[in-house]
Amino acid sequence: MAEEKKTAAKKTTKKTTNKKKKSEKQKNHTLVIVESPTKAKNFQHYLGSGYTVKACMGHLIDLPKSRIAIDTENNFQPEYITVRGKAKLLKELQKEAKSATTIMLASDPDREGEAIAWHLNNALKDKTDAKIVRVRFHDTTAATIKEAVNNPQEIDEAMVDAQKARRILDRLVGYNLSPILWKKVKNGLSAGRVQSVALKLICEREEEVENFIPEEYWTLDADFVKGKSKFTAQLVRYKGEKAELKSESAVNQIIEEINSNKCIVKEIKETEKSVSPKPPFTTSKLQQAAANRLGFTSRKTMQIAQQLYEGINIGANPVGLITYMRTDSVRISQNAMDDVREWLSKNYPDQLPEQPVIYNVEKDAQDAHECIRPTYTSYTPDSIKEYLTRDQYKLYALIWEKFVSSQMKCAKTVTTSADIQAGEAIFRINASRIRDKGFYSVIKTLSSKEENSGSIPVLKMGEELNREKFHPEQHFTQGPARYNDGSIIKVLDEKKLGRPATYAPTINTLLDRYYVSKSNKQLVPTILGKMVYKILDESFPQVINEEFTADLEAQLDEVSHGNLKWTKMLGDFWPDFKKLVDEVMVKQESFKGSLDEVTDQICEKCGKPLVKKLGRFGYFLACSGFPECHNTKSIPLAKCPMPGCTGDIVARKNKGRGKEFFGCTNYPVCNFITHFKPIEVNCPKCGWFLVEKNDKKNGSYKSCINPDCDFLHSADEEISQSDLDNFAKSNQENK
Numbered sequence: 001m002a003e004e005k006k007t008a009a010k011k012t013t014k015k016t017t018n019k020k021k022k023s024e025k026q027k028n029h030t031l032v033i034v035e036s037p038t039k040a041k042n043f044q045h046y047l048g049s050g051y052t053v054k055a056c057m058g059h060l061i062d063l064p065k066s067r068i069a070i071d072t073e074n075n076f077q078p079e080y081i082t083v084r085g086k087a088k089l090l091k092e093l094q095k096e097a098k099s100a101t102t103i104m105l106a107s108d109p110d111r112e113g114e115a116i117a118w119h120l121n122n123a124l125k126d127k128t129d130a131k132i133v134r135v136r137f138h139d140t141t142a143a144t145i146k147e148a149v150n151n152p153q154e155i156d157e158a159m160v161d162a163q164k165a166r167r168i169l170d171r172l173v174g175y176n177l178s179p180i181l182w183k184k185v186k187n188g189l190s191a192g193r194v195q196s197v198a199l200k201l202i203c204e205r206e207e208e209v210e211n212f213i214p215e216e217y218w219t220l221d222a223d224f225v226k227g228k229s230k231f232t233a234q235l236v237r238y239k240g241e242k243a244e245l246k247s248e249s250a251v252n253q254i255i256e257e258i259n260s261n262k263c264i265v266k267e268i269k270e271t272e273k274s275v276s277p278k279p280p281f282t283t284s285k286l287q288q289a290a291a292n293r294l295g296f297t298s299r300k301t302m303q304i305a306q307q308l309y310e311g312i313n314i315g316a317n318p319v320g321l322i323t324y325m326r327t328d329s330v331r332i333s334q335n336a337m338d339d340v341r342e343w344l345s346k347n348y349p350d351q352l353p354e355q356p357v358i359y360n361v362e363k364d365a366q367d368a369h370e371c372i373r374p375t376y377t378s379y380t381p382d383s384i385k386e387y388l389t390r391d392q393y394k395l396y397a398l399i400w401e402k403f404v405s406s407q408m409k410c411a412k413t414v415t416t417s418a419d420i421q422a423g424e425a426i427f428r429i430n431a432s433r434i435r436d437k438g439f440y441s442v443i444k445t446l447s448s449k450e451e452n453s454g455s456i457p458v459l460k461m462g463e464e465l466n467r468e469k470f471h472p473e474q475h476f477t478q479g480p481a482r483y484n485d486g487s488i489i490k491v492l493d494e495k496k497l498g499r500p501a502t503y504a505p506t507i508n509t510l511l512d513r514y515y516v517s518k519s520n521k522q523l524v525p526t527i528l529g530k531m532v533y534k535i536l537d538e539s540f541p542q543v544i545n546e547e548f549t550a551d552l553e554a555q556l557d558e559v560s561h562g563n564l565k566w567t568k569m570l571g572d573f574w575p576d577f578k579k580l581v582d583e584v585m586v587k588q589e590s591f592k593g594s595l596d597e598v599t600d601q602i603c604e605k606c607g608k609p610l611v612k613k614l615g616r617f618g619y620f621l622a623c624s625g626f627p628e629c630h631n632t633k634s635i636p637l638a639k640c641p642m643p644g645c646t647g648d649i650v651a652r653k654n655k656g657r658g659k660e661f662f663g664c665t666n667y668p669v670c671n672f673i674t675h676f677k678p679i680e681v682n683c684p685k686c687g688w689f690l691v692e693k694n695d696k697k698n699g700s701y702k703s704c705i706n707p708d709c710d711f712l713h714s715a716d717e718e719i720s721q722s723d724l725d726n727f728a729k730s731n732q733e734n735k
Contacts, residue, residue, distance in 0.1 A: 031100035031130070032149070033093065033120060035107050039140065042311040042318040043106070046142040047149065052100070054093060056107070060086050061119040063167065068175045070168055072578075076570045078168055080119070090123060097128040104149060109136040109369060110326055110501065111560065114156050115163040121155060139375045140311050140320025162560035165569055169193065169552065172574065173543065176581045177536070184590045185531060186614070193552070194498040195509045196536050196544040201491060202483055202516055203525045203533040210679070212479030214701055218245035220254065221471040222427055224263060224420060229457035232471070233420055233427035240424075251472040254425060261423035263465045268418050275411040277439040279330040279359040280371035280403040283500030284493035286325070289402070291486030294394050295521070298485045298504035304395045305372070314387050320375055321384075322399055326501040327369040330359040332406075336373060340407050343377040351408045351441055359406070373403040401443050411438035416456050420465060431456045476701055482522035496550040520694050528614055531591055539584040543577065598624065605631045638678040640664040641688040641706065649678055649689075674705060685711040 032053045034040050040055040047053065061080050063069045069079040082090055097103055105120050107113035114134075121132050133152035137144045170193050177191035220235040220243070235243045238254060245251050281289070286305065290296040296304075305325035311318035337356050344352045374396070381397035388396060412435040420427045431454035434440060459465075481487070489503045498506060507523075510516040515529030525533065536544050552573075558564035597612040601621065608625040610633065623629040636648030647666035663673035676691035679702065683690055688706040704711040 028101055029099065030102040030104060030149075031093075031096050032104045032106050032135075035113070035116065036310060038307075038310045042140060042320070043145060045318060046145050051149075052096060054096060056093065056116065056120060057086065057089060059083055059112075059116055059119070060090050060093075061123060063171060068171060070171055072172075072574060075567045076168055076574070078164065093120070094124060094127040097124045097130060100128060100130040103128065103130045103132045104135045104152065105132065105155070106135045106137070106148070108326075109138060109324060111159050111163040111166070112501070114159040115167075118155050118157075118160045138369050139323040140309060141375045144320075144375075158562040159560050161566040162556050165559050165566035166556055168566075168570060169556075169573065172570075172577070176578070177540070177543075180539075180581070180585055180588060181532060181535065183585070184535060184588050185592065186528070189528075189532060190509075190513060191532065191536060192506075192509065193543075194492075194502055194549060195506050196533075196540075197497050197546060197549045198488065198492065198506050199510055199515055199525070199529055199533050200537060200544050201488065201546075202510070202523050203530055205480060205483055206525050206530075208480045209482055212702075214476035214479065216246065217475050217477065218248060218251045219473050219475060220245065220251050221473070222263075222422075223468040223471070224427075225466040225468055226457050226459065226463075230468070231429055231454075231456060233418070233429040235425055236419075236428045237426040238424060243425075248472065248474065255470050255472070258423040258425045259470075261425075263420050263422045263427075263467045265459050265461055265463050265465065266419045266421040266426065268459060268461060269416070271415045271417070272435070273413045273415065275413060275438070277357065277405050277408055277410065278402070280332065280373050280406045281399060282328050282330060282371065283326050284328070284489050284503060286372055286399070287489045287503060288486040289398060290395060291484060291489070293398065294391075296391075296395070296485075298489060298507050300391070301395065302504045304391055308392060308396055308399075312384075312387055312392070314379070314384055319379070321379065321396060323371070323373050323375060324369045325372055327372060328500050329361050329370060331361055331370045332356075332359075332373065333370050336370070337407070340377045340404055344404070344407065348408065348441055351438055353407070353409050357407050371403070372399055374400045377404060397444070404442050405439035408439035408441065409436075411440045412436035418456055418459050422467065429456055430454065478701060482519075482524060484521050484523060488523060495546050496553050497546060498549075498553065527619060535588065535591070539588055540580065543580075603629060603631050605629055636665075637662065638680075638689045640666065640670060640672055642670055642672050645670045645672070647672075651677070676703075676705065678705070683709060683711050685709055 028050070030051050032043060032047065032051055033056050034043055034053060035056060035058055037055045037057075040053045044051065044053040060083055062083050063078055064081050065084075069081075071077045071079070103124060105117035107116040107120075117134050125132060134155045135148040135152050137148040173193040174191060177196070178189060181189035181191055221232050222235070223230060223232050235245075235254070237243055245254075287298045287301050290301040291298065302325065305322065308321045309323070309325050311320045313319075341352065341356065377400075379400075381393060381400050384396075385393050413432055414435045415430060415432040417428060417430050420429075483491070485507060488507065492498055492503055492506070493500070507516075510523075510529070511518070514526055515532055516523050517526055518524070542548055555564060555569050559566050559569060599610050599612055599621065601610040602608070603610055603623040603625065606623060606625050606629040608623055608629065610621045610631075611624045612619055612635065613622050619635045621633040621635055623631040634650040634652070636650055638649040640647040640649055642664070645664060645666055647664040647670055649662050649672070650665055651660055651662055660677075661673060661675050662677060664670040667673070674691065676693055678689045679692055681690045681702070682688070683704040683706060686704065686706045686709040688704055688709065690702045691705050693701055693703050
């Protein structure tokens with residue numbers, strides 16, 4: 001019995017000792033707080049024992065969503081609360097903080113990250129005796145993280161103030177404009193400072209697209225033969241003037257006049273051009289390139305870039321593959337410069353310049369972070385392809401090629417031009433080739449402008465060529481293109497409307513609110529979007545003004561540099577804005593009546609009047625007896641143009657493929673159907689309606705739907721029997 005007690009006492013002593021050691025170990029640990037779980041996992045791997053890495057999942061403390069929470073009478077003091085659903089996580093971090101000797105706030109190195117660190121500091125400092133420091137890193141490699149941990153810093157109060165000013169400014173604008181839209185248009189709408197300017201740009205471009213009427217023009221090509229070589233040249237000059245062919249008759253007249261003339265090589269030119277490499281990516285340039293070359297949306301680009309930044313398992317270990325993906329600087333660190341030049345010296349020694357290529361940073365760039373680049377040049381895209389998803393590989397390759405090529409020699413191209421005279425006509429052929437690949441050596445996919453184009457046989461001045469055939473071709477001038485993700489980001493960036501990190505969220509907000517929809521990857525304002533823009537543009541032209549918005553961004557930069565007090569900035573803005581809001585709330589006419597408008601049509605299912613409503617995809621007809629009756633109908637887009645038909649053209653969708661098409665409500669008596677959406681413009685020649693078409697060759701263009709009319713006409717696509725059957729079925733369901 002005594003022996004058992006002795007044994008039990010030893011076990012108790014051992015447990016107490018282990019517990020004490022464990023407690024001492026816990027008290028000696030360093031708590032590192034990052035933003036995401038992926039980053040937390042990777043950091044724990046890099047830092048090892050002695051460190052506890054936790055994720056805060058972004059902002060834990062912020063303004064409440066339910067009210068404005070800004071005391072405009074007391075220096076714009078914000079009312080911060082714990083974000084709903086994150087109280088438990090905050091308590092867990094506070095508990096971890098109690099046993100730590102040091103707390104390292106390692107949120108992202110931008111204004112939002114600085115604000116997150118500031119809020120965490122305030123939430124933890126009264127719960128622990130630990131020293132709280134700020135650590136910043138611009139890539140997530142082991143060396144960078146360890147260096148940041150060994151060199152802790154202070155929280156940048158000026159950057160916190162800039163984030164606070166932006167947050168309050170956007171809150172004041174959004175929470176004052178939105179109620180006007182609720183009262184005058186429809187409940188649940190919103191208006192934001194930068195999003196409203198972006199909507200303005202998209203709506204103005206849509207007006208240009210709708211008002212543009214294409215003009216007909218023609219080109220004339222001719223086939224020439226020398227020996228076994230055959231090539232095609234285009235008419236560029238006629239009777240000493242630039243060839244401008246307005247009609248088929250004008251082309252035929254030229255052909256008749258020069259048909260019997262000899263074809264003589266008049267001039268041969270060879271021009272060499274040096275093509276310089278471009279700087280590495282900034283956030284906006286990456287989004288533009290990914291949209292244009294990969295077809296990625298801005299949201300998708302940033303999501304994948306975040307994954308590459310936080311780390312990918314290369315074999316057994318996680319590796320942060322790119323630097324921080326939110327930046328407006330093209331600066332390259334010295335370590336990165338040394339790394340890429342060493343790699344080039346081994347792999348492309350002939351294309352390595354004697355001195356590093358230094359790119360100028362724009363004067364209004366924040367320059368807090370360097371460019372977006374690979375963390376290790378030696379991790380070529382193909383060498384790690386097996387560890388990446390298809391989209392990760394595409395984006396990483398884009399970043400890697402851009403960075404490495406930026407530090408290589410210029411490419412040399414040669415353009416050869418030959419002019420062939422036939423009577424008073426000059427035909428020209430151009431061909432280009434790359435003489436020295438230079439930085440093109442590491443770019444796998446060149447654009448059409450960069451690739452070799454065409455070829456010309458060896459020609460001599462004065463020699464005669466045989467001509468085989470003329471190729472006249474009709475064209476129509478193209479109007480302005482609608483914005484896509486890449487082009488709208490380019491404009492926002494050029495005009496300094498918002499910061500690089502805000503572009504993707506701005507586009508997403510417009511899409512999520514259904515102010516804008518996507519068609520062929522183009523951004524098209526909806527009826528609702530146009531209505532919101534109309535109110536904002538008429539009532540708040542100075543608020544959704546591009547120059548005004550850009551000026552506010554410049555002021556925010558001054559706040560972040562410590563050159564302007566955030567309270568003064570808001571104090572200069574608020575009084576005039578609030579006065580205008582109050583005036584508009586009283587004077588602005590209401591559009592609500594136009595959104596739920598009773599029509600003279602009767603529901604065929606229950607006999608009650610049909611109401612015109614505005615939904616997420618535009619206007620539609622719904623039964624006023626809802627919810628008892630769920631009957632809905634499409635609103636006619638145009639009158640059926642077929643002779644003697646009294647039907648309307650409405651939109652339908654193929655239920656199998658979800659493809660939209662348009663046809664007559666009198667089907668099958670009237671079998672008119674088209675895949676092209678009618679626009680509110682009638683053909684000046686025949687009176688039928690015009691439609692908008694889109695193809696790779698011509699882009700977007702308008703065309704008369706009448707197959708027997710030559711006004712802007714091109715052949716309609718064939719309508720399948722399945723489309724006709726689906727259209728008939730959809731008509732039958734509404735009867």
